[in-house]
Amino acid sequence: MKKIVLSAALCASMMFAANSDYKYEITPMIGGTYSEGNLNFDDQNYANAGLGLGFNLDDSMFDQVELGLLRSFEDVDYDNGSDTGVTRFFTNLVKDYGLNDSTSLYALVGAGVEWFDDEQFNNENGLFANYGVGIKYKISEAMALKADIRHLVSFDGGDNNLLYTVGLAIPFGKKAAPAPEPKPEPKPMDSDNDGVIDANDQCPNSAPGAVVDAKGCEIDTDGDGVVDSKDKCPDTPKGNIVDENGCSLKVDLNINFETDSAVINNSYDSKIKKFADFMKAFPSVKGKIEAHTDSVGSEKYNQQLSEKRAASAVKAIEAYGVEADRLNAIGYGETKPKASNDTAEGRAENRRVEGSIQQ
Numbered sequence: 001m002k003k004i005v006l007s008a009a010l011c012a013s014m015m016f017a018a019n020s021d022y023k024y025e026i027t028p029m030i031g032g033t034y035s036e037g038n039l040n041f042d043d044q045n046y047a048n049a050g051l052g053l054g055f056n057l058d059d060s061m062f063d064q065v066e067l068g069l070l071r072s073f074e075d076v077d078y079d080n081g082s083d084t085g086v087t088r089f090f091t092n093l094v095k096d097y098g099l100n101d102s103t104s105l106y107a108l109v110g111a112g113v114e115w116f117d118d119e120q121f122n123n124e125n126g127l128f129a130n131y132g133v134g135i136k137y138k139i140s141e142a143m144a145l146k147a148d149i150r151h152l153v154s155f156d157g158g159d160n161n162l163l164y165t166v167g168l169a170i171p172f173g174k175k176a177a178p179a180p181e182p183k184p185e186p187k188p189m190d191s192d193n194d195g196v197i198d199a200n201d202q203c204p205n206s207a208p209g210a211v212v213d214a215k216g217c218e219i220d221t222d223g224d225g226v227v228d229s230k231d232k233c234p235d236t237p238k239g240n241i242v243d244e245n246g247c248s249l250k251v252d253l254n255i256n257f258e259t260d261s262a263v264i265n266n267s268y269d270s271k272i273k274k275f276a277d278f279m280k281a282f283p284s285v286k287g288k289i290e291a292h293t294d295s296v297g298s299e300k301y302n303q304q305l306s307e308k309r310a311a312s313a314v315k316a317i318e319a320y321g322v323e324a325d326r327l328n329a330i331g332y333g334e335t336k337p338k339a340s341n342d343t344a345e346g347r348a349e350n351r352r353v354e355g356s357i358q359q
Helices: 002-017 265-281 299-317 345-349
Strands: 022-035 047-055 064-072 088-096 103-116 126-140 143-154 160-173 253-257 288-292 327-331 352-358
Touching: 047 088, 047 143, 047 160, 064 103, 088 327, 103 327, 160 288, 253 265, 253 299, 265 288, 265 299, 265 352, 288 299, 299 327, 299 352
Parallel strands: 288 327
Antiparallel strands: 022 047, 022 160, 047 064, 064 088, 088 103, 103 126, 126 143, 143 160, 253 352, 288 352
């Protein structure tokens, strides 16, 4: 139970003692001084009036620095019939201890200096220390009633005075409201989680886990038009035509001819059709038709014969619906033998047309 009470008191203290919304506090006050008998005043109890100025502190163990002035309300009589006035300046550190939302206790400690208009009976100008306690009641946000009692001890002679005051504290100099914390910038969206934010992502539907470039598009390492995540043949030679799996599609046409002939045997029809179908399936490619002869006969005659063989192959491919301007026919004569012309078998291999695909 004791812990609960202490915790509640601490929380109340923190609530009330939290630094004011104002920088300063001015407190007109009245009160009295009760002096030791050895000070030779005809009346040991005399009235005071004064003014206190408080500076509210931030980030400190104390809540306020108080500067104050108290002056005897009227002349104070000595025992010998003469009189004097007493003026005191003081500086104190003040700590609040909240009791509830409107009431707090406070403690103060500090030092000051006092002046006597007429120094007699060892009443001399000098320094003093003081400490005290008080109570503060908040009447409204703009006004609070304060009452305290303070013990003053002079440095010279150790004379004692008891001060009691009542004041009306008025805050002023309202502190600027703290700047609102900036709202955090919204985190850029990356809808497909590829590491490239949506604003920069030119390929917003990348496959999960795919490696992408700075534009958010999947990498195609071998440049065959099939991204790596779908490429089952990742090292396709550059320029090859590939299928949907990134694997090369190859179609070659090899036609052999009889001696001194440019007539294509019917047995090659299926090969020619396959070559033509491939070209029709990929309208952007072109066909290269290269025709050759063996070395029998003159070079001039063999050159003309190779050109006739090339033209025969082009005509056969066109018959399956391929445009002539997509076929590049070249006759090489006997200049590029595939095998030795010294044997019948070698010469048969050299009498040929080779068809290939170009991008």
